[in-house]
Amino acid sequence: MLDGPAAVRVDRPRYEGANIRTWIGFKHFMYLVEEGVLQYFRERGLGARSLYQEHGLGLEVVEFSAQLPHLLEVDDEVEVVVDTAPRQKPGHGLALVAQLFLLRDGERHLALKGKLRVALVREEHPPATAPAPEAVLPFVVDGVDGLADAGGEPLAIAPGQSVEDVLSPAGSNAFVWSWQIPYFYCHFSNRLQSSGYVRAMEEVTDRFLRDRGLQIGTILRERAWIPVVSRAKVHMLADAYMEEVVHTVFTVQDMIKDISYTATVDHYVQRGDQLVRTATGTIMHGYAYSRGERAGTVASIDPATAALLLGEA
Structure with a gap:
């Protein structure tokens, strides 16, 4: 101690x-x-x-x-x-x-x-x-x-399967973003650091929303909504190294009433025919008004938006 x-x-x-x-x-x-x-x-x-x-x-x-x-x-x-x-x-x-x-x-x-x-x-x-x-x-x-x-069992990639086949099978509502680790996300010349995962959490959320037709810029202009985060967690499980490709999986899990949603964020690197999970995390996300009399107050997520988030649209 x-x-x-x-x-x-x-x-x-x-x-x-x-x-x-x-x-x-x-x-x-x-x-x-x-x-x-x-x-x-x-x-x-x-x-x-x-x-x-x-x-x-x-x-x-x-x-x-x-x-x-x-x-x-x-x-x-x-x-x-x-x-x-x-x-x-x-x-x-x-x-x-x-x-x-x-x-x-x-x-x-x-x-x-x-x-x-x-x-x-x-x-x-x-x-x-x-x-x-x-x-x-x-x-x-x-x-x-x-x-x-830490650690954990890796996921096997069967012959003929892609990374996306394993990480975002049909019906899973999972969104996959693949990116290469830059040196400026690393510590001590080789290892992806915790704040690199925090930055990836923010970016994969942005990319997921764009994929679902909920681009932040569009929602900001049309509804005056901005994304807000009330909880976040990052947990490293294994080392990931500079210039490895990370496959980040964003999956919305639940809607909390009509004010926020929770999502898991998992990170994998491919080594041979296996996917090693190097980190996991969660984020609780909602919206607030950015302008007008309601600026700074919580926005209600309507059913159509909730359906897009949950992959039900």
Whole structure:
């Protein structure tokens, strides 16, 4: 266990995340918390740079589950609080809890509540390999698939089958997007990082909506709706490497009344005649009005839109 008080960091969301009005998109909430995680390790004398340069260990957020109860805007000041979780499971990495508070007009509003797990991965070709500090030894793994709840059985690709045949069989409502891992989504020269999966989650959602005739730009112009995310989760199961092709599967699972829907997001890489699942996740998605008197309020999803989301149209 790593001793010490909670790490507290005051920050602001990045301008890049303000895509509609001055509202900040969900992935930038998660980026702010990731900065808090780095602060947590730095305050314990175990910054990501020293872990790598002295011990050959790559600090990786391997799981991040977030609830987003409050919006953030450009220029907002936020307080990120990251602490050791009260319960730890051996072999699962270091469990952390996080909160993100909006500081505005003398008030403090909870904008994110999250749970994370961090692993320290033995990297290839490190600059040094001094023994890991005793405090972090329980969290050191040879690869992400070395964690107790990682791995899993791969999917077989039978002769004559395509990746799409396996991942989006008829009637499944699954949408598949294939993409090659760029170097700027990676950590330590070769491994796809957690925030790369967060970015892929946002992009596959956009591509799915376009495929279903619910293009964000069109819906914005015609209905003044914008997509909003109230929950998101990414869980890494195995390493994926730079320039591998990731097959990301987006599947809407349920409608929650008429205000939101939940979807699973699974990521696979093909190795030989098998598909290895490298990460999984979930997202809860809905719509809000972007202009007019109802700006910022929740929009009701009509039956026709729900049918498109569920593949029933």
